[in-house]
Amino acid sequence: MRIRATVAAVSGALALSALAVPAAQAAGGGTSYRAEVASVLAQHASGRTAFSAASAPVGDLKVSFSNFKIAKAIKVGPTAHVSVAVSYTLTHEAGLDITSDSFFSLPALYRGSSSAPDNDLSGDEPATCTKASATTATCKGRIDIYPSGEFSSELKNSQAGTWHAAAVALDFDSEKSAVQFDLGTTLVQRNSTLTVNASPEPVKKGRTITVTGKLSRANWESHKYAGLGNQPVKLQFRKKGSSTYTTLKTIKSDSTGYLKTTTKATADGYFRYSFAGFTSTSAVDVTGDFVDVQ
Structure with missing residues (x-):
């Protein structure tokens, strides 16, 4: 999934109309979740500039992310699916029910600047977030990479190297979302x-x-x-x-x-x-x- 292609498909800044779809439909498979993440990343990236605060959450959902952990390097061969474990801390406002079926969060990787990323990678399923307090949770998710097959267009040889970490949160009930860029880096390498x-x-x-x-x-x-x-x-x-x-x-x-x-x-x-x-x-x-x- 290339962010560029997602933006072009909707002609301009992306609205959150996708969030009107019931959460149960999004749970139908990795394609739906990936599309949601790409849309939110593209929407909020379009509003950032070179002067935007680094690693500050953007969006209308009051959440933030920290302690993002991922392997220092990810080796990707020519065909085999690669799945990489990610963990991070989610901080949210007290009134947000993160255990609701209408809420989900996913980790993501993007290439390029946060104001104009040219590609993104995310997971087939949402992260599992476990409450640590009234306003914090520990989340564990995955980044799924497909060099061939259904998502084979998501990687180009020229895109090997440094990728940046982000995390996304979406709430279907309120039709709100948020993303936090610049949470860290990893290397996505040609094996x-x-x-x-x-x-x-x-x-x-x-x-x-x-x-x-x-x-x-x-x-x-x-x-x-x-x-x-x-x-x-x-x-x-x-x-x-x-x-x-x-x-x-x-x-x-x-x-x-x-x-x-x-x-x-x-x-x-x-x-x-x-x-x-x-x-x-x-x-x-x-x-x-x-x-x-x-």
């Missing part, structure tokens, strides 16, 4: 994979070992893995009986992601490649390949 093969096996001590492999990265648009070229990758060795890998050298993947280098056989042990990753792309270590040195 990486590595392979390794060390040969010959077995090998005589002092002889040359050739270590090959391939570094690949998820493509969210083709929904496949593709070789990741011109990236520094470490060749590491762990001696049999040890739990620690030592870096032997750093090489670069070729234009197709292929890796190849040589080293000397010194002792029985495991060879692996290790990629540190970067903002848009996850780090990865491959399971070591054992070589018997005779």
Whole structure:
């Protein structure tokens, strides 16, 4: 769901007409909840400017959010659904019944500025909010990401990297809503994979070992893995009986992601490649390949 598309579909600032739909209908599935969240984010983002107070709730529902917690990085492959746990604190006015069927809250992620986000991610179901006091609750929800399938258009390769956290609250009875932007950040990353093969096996001590492999990265648009070229990758060795890998050298993947280098056989042990990753792309270590040195 792209916020841009949601705004365009309704031609201008979004009204809360969607909230007139009974809550029971919204409970029919993730699509309805996602549409509600996208609408509220777009509506309130359109009223923000560069001078708006950071992390202040906006909307006509008197709530605020804090203590937003989510993984520091989210690895997303080319096809598989990814669901990430989120928790946060909801503070509300004393007269608001957050246990009512007409009330729900969801966490969200958005990309870009809070005044002009260009994409959003949310959950298939509302968060579960448990009362902590007359005016506070602890909420636990999820962010559901679909790189392929029904919501496959929600991620573009260029959108990998830093995303910002937000939380939404809606009350169907009063037809009011609120959103709080800038609650934190996380990395939504294109997942990486590595392979390794060390040969010959077995090998005589002092002889040359050739270590090959391939570094690949998820493509969210083709929904496949593709070789990741011109990236520094470490060749590491762990001696049999040890739990620690030592870096032997750093090489670069070729234009197709292929890796190849040589080293000397010194002792029985495991060879692996290790990629540190970067903002848009996850780090990865491959399971070591054992070589018997005779």
